[in-house]
Amino acid sequence: KAGVTQTPRYLIKTRGQQVTLSCSPISGHRSVSWYQQTPGQGLQFLFEYFSETQRNKGNFPGRFSGRQFSNSRSEMNVSTLELGDSALYLCASSFGGASGYNEQFFGPGTRLTVL
Amino acid sequence: AQSVTQPDIHITVSEGASLELRCNYSYGATPYLFWYVQSPGQGLQLLLKYFSGDTLVQGIKGFEAEFKRSQSSFNLRKPSVHWSDAAEYFCAVGARSGNTGKLIFGQGTTLQVKP
Numbered sequence: 001k002a003g004v005t006q007t008p009r010y011l012i013k014t015r016g017q018q019v020t021l022s023c024s025p026i027s028g029h030r031s032v033s034w035y036q037q038t039p040g041q042g043l044q045f046l047f048e049y050f051s052e053t054q055r056n057k058g059n060f061p062g063r064f065s066g067r068q069f070s071n072s073r074s075e076m077n078v079s080t081l082e083l084g085d086s087a088l089y090l091c092a093s094s095f096g097g098a099s100g101y102n103e104q105f106f107g108p109g110t111r112l113t114v115l
Numbered sequence: 116a117q118s119v120t121q122p123d124i125h126i127t128v129s130e131g132a133s134l135e136l137r138c139n140y141s142y143g144a145t146p147y148l149f150w151y152v153q154s155p156g157q158g159l160q161l162l163l164k165y166f167s168g169d170t171l172v173q174g175i176k177g178f179e180a181e182f183k184r185s186q187s188s189f190n191l192r193k194p195s196v197h198w199s200d201a202a203e204y205f206c207a208v209g210a211r212s213g214n215t216g217k218l219i220f221g222q223g224t225t226l227q228v229k230p
Contacts, residue, residue: 004158106160
């Protein structure tokens, strides 16, 4: 069974630009969650999508957005990039039931550098 | 507020020595509890999880963790560390219902193994 894939793996952008990151979940998984990992703030939850709807949202500004497609693939977008957006962006997929245990499987991440 | 604390940012142990990584959490009710490991340039791999039952849980790679409700702790242990265990370890909590796609992570503990 293929794992969670994220593209691209590395990205360099300049301040003010926008960026789109992609995540393909494990086959059969309907939930995709996104996390930002930085040395200063650690791992922080961005948002979760389930069946094409945003189900949960973390404490990030509106410049961070996402969506999910009917095949459960998800994209996240960051507009008007700032230096502080440099981070490893991880996505995780799970079956996504509303209760009970849903193990999250993580992808390798996309390393975004903002210059 | 919900939070996870890993008091030790960095730990160094000798190969073959025992290991204990500490984790304390603050949560409204008993959450699901997880330990993840991250090697450089990699995503997160689940080591073990607790959601009910026996408070001593076994995981992969010879790791175990003990849930202590009275102390709100979920410490990770390994009786004999191998050089390949050098990595960053994250404790995380997740909701039992509702926000099941959101994990709250501790700041992580970097484990260095001396030969």
